[in-house]
Amino acid sequence: MPAGYNPLATNRIKAMWNALMDVRQIPDNLRYLKRTPIVFAEDDEIMARLTERSIIADVVADDQPAAVRNDHQITLEATKIPNIKSGTNIKQSMLNLVQRIKAEQAMAGDANIFENYLTGRMDKLMINVRMQMNLMCAGMMLDSYSWSGLGIKSGTVTFGTPSDLKVTPSVGWATSATATPVADIMGVKTTAQNKYGVEYNRITMSNADFLLMINTTEFRNAASAMKLFNFSADQFSTAIANNNAIKMVAESVLGMTIEIDDTQYGREASDSSHSYSRYLPTGKVLLSNTSDDGNSSSFDFANGIVTETVVGSMSINGAPAIFGGPQTGPVAFATLPNPDLNPPNANLWSVARGFPRKHNQAATAILTVG
DSSP, X not given: OOTTOOTTOHHHHXXXXXXXXXXXXOOTTSHHHHTSOXXXXXXXXXXXXXXXXXXXXXXXXXXXXOOOOOSOEEEXXXXXXXXXXXXXXXXXXXXXXXXXHHTTOSOTTHHHHHHHHXXXXXXXXXXXXXXXXXXXXXXXXXXXXXXXXXXXXXXXXXXXXXXXXXXXXXXXXXXXXXXXXXXXXXXXXXXXXXXXXXXXXXXXXXXXXXXXXHTSHHHHHHHHHTXXXXXXXXXXXXXXXXHHHHHHHHHHHHTSEEEEOOOEEEEEOTTSOEEEEESSOTTEEEEEOGGGTTOTTTEEEEEOBOHHHHHTTSOOTTOOOSSSSOOBSSEEEEEOXXXXXXXXXXXXXXXXXXXEEEXXXXXXXXXXXX
């Protein structure tokens, strides 16, 4: 390697990061982020909740003026734009390897070892940031987002879902003899259609809630009435072991696609202990429409300028700027955590800055079933 080899240079990290962003598309298990368009937004747009339902176009005769309307109504919120940041430490042993590579004292293949190490670290940081963005988008669809970790505790943010689309049934689904999950779902679906002109064709729930639903007397009676099955209790227990088959029965009963979501994310507490939580909590059932996936008129993720790129674009005390100008995230860069190099190591960071917005407040509905 030439003496100028510097794998942690910002331009080089940026190039590697952009290549990873192109290759590592948002995975299917981050379903809420994958369904949410990521759009550029100024700070005041991110701080606002945008209230916007599509307005039908006017019919205008020739030579007559058309009306010009404001894009949307803005309701200011107290929520400040959060920074979504994940870092990892590059140990001294790896930095020593870089030095040996630069001095051409490394063994053949050592450069590839470090490149693979750096790519793997970046890949992990990208996943970490996207997982938090996915949690935010899930919170937007569930009309409730909060965060508590590493000594930071946010308030609960809501996104304006109408109260009649956030329903807690009078009988929880665990009470199999008298619970009415089919009626509960159909009631919310009818309200959305009649009052807001929204038709839900997908329902997302945990496997635990799915099993509660199909084990109720109401569900079995509804399936039997449709002649989808007429099992005894023992036969039904055998049937539910075939999850795909019983899922098809349930979809026929509800007239909706059923999506099971048991994905989890990990978080680290201030004492370095780890815990795991669900993106979709057990007991929460989400109704939505597949046509809203990727539809920025229904909801989006307002992606703002990362403050680190603003500061990093400045030349301070003669030090060269590390960014060419302000940029939206996620971005990646390396820093020295200790100016006195004690211990000698480096940090690799990924940062984004933004928040999801729900433009059509009726785009999703939430049942709290347990």
